[in-house]
Amino acid sequence: GEDVEQSLFLSVREGDSSVINCTYTDSSSTYLYWYKQEPGAGLQLLTYIFSNMDMKQDQRLTVLLNKKDKHLSLRIADTQTGDSAIYFCAALTSGTYKYIFGTGTRLKVLA
Amino acid sequence: SAVISQKPSRDICQRGTSLTIQCQVDSQVTMMFWYRQQPGQSLTLIATANQGSEATYESGFVIDKFPISRPNLTFSTLTVSNMSPEDSSIYLCSVDSNNEQFFGPGTRLTVL
Numbered sequence: 001g002e003d004v005e006q007s008l009f010l011s012v013r014e015g016d017s018s019v020i021n022c023t024y025t026d027s028s029s030t031y032l033y034w035y036k037q038e039p040g041a042g043l044q045l046l047t048y049i050f051s052n053m054d055m056k057q058d059q060r061l062t063v064l065l066n067k068k069d070k071h072l073s074l075r076i077a078d079t080q081t082g083d084s085a086i087y088f089c090a091a092l093t094s095g096t097y098k099y100i101f102g103t104g105t106r107l108k109v110l111a
Numbered sequence: 112s113a114v115i116s117q118k119p120s121r122d123i124c125q126r127g128t129s130l131t132i133q134c135q136v137d138s139q140v141t142m143m144f145w146y147r148q149q150p151g152q153s154l155t156l157i158a159t160a161n162q163g164s165e166a167t168y169e170s171g172f173v174i175d176k177f178p179i180s181r182p183n184l185t186f187s188t189l190t191v192s193n194m195s196p197e198d199s200s201i202y203l204c205s206v207d208s209n210n211e212q213f214f215g216p217g218t219r220l221t222v223l
């Protein structure tokens with residue numbers, strides 16, 4: 001089945017860019033997502049990309065998809081302390097129509 | 112987007128008891144999902160609940176332990192039965208709307 005992997009931690013300084021990486025195994029995944037989870041809260045959908053796209057930009061967020069390498073990244077420009085959270089990558093599998101979540105990356109923004 | 116509410120937001124329960132979690136959506140949706148998020152972990156899908164049919168459970172989850180109801184297109188319940196401390200977790204419901212998945216705020220369950 002699909003496996004989605006992420007690095008566990010990332011620390012950046014306020015104002016710098018953050019890049020959170022994700023790899024997945026199922027090449028037939030149709031949609032790939034980024035979610036944000038703040039302490040004590042549910043998951044907030046940040047953005048997503050369809051598998052036939054290479055890049056999607058939405059304000060400070062840029063998603064890059066390398067389908068050949070099955071690699072997804074989320075770049076946050078001008079990172080703020082309010083961006084400190086856990087970021088989950090997820091893939092929608094085409095066959096079983098399930099969302100498979102990565103392990104989550106804890107982003108810490110230093111003032 | 113869909114707005115989802117869950118009740119209760121948190122609870123502390125004694126082992127051996129059961130808790131029913133409610134999930135309400137502000138629009139009609141076909142697919143609803145129930146997830147568990149154990150402390151410091153990612154999300155694990157418990158089951159998919161479609162209106163008018165039995166819930167489909169993932170490996171490791173059974174109906175006797177996690178019975179689910181889906182009486183209409185805007186509501187679902189998940190019951191955690193005969194609880195043990197290992198059931199302490201956050202339980203999240205979510206809905207799929209046009210290939211976007213939206214989550215409720217979660218129910219934080221602690222079993223003593």
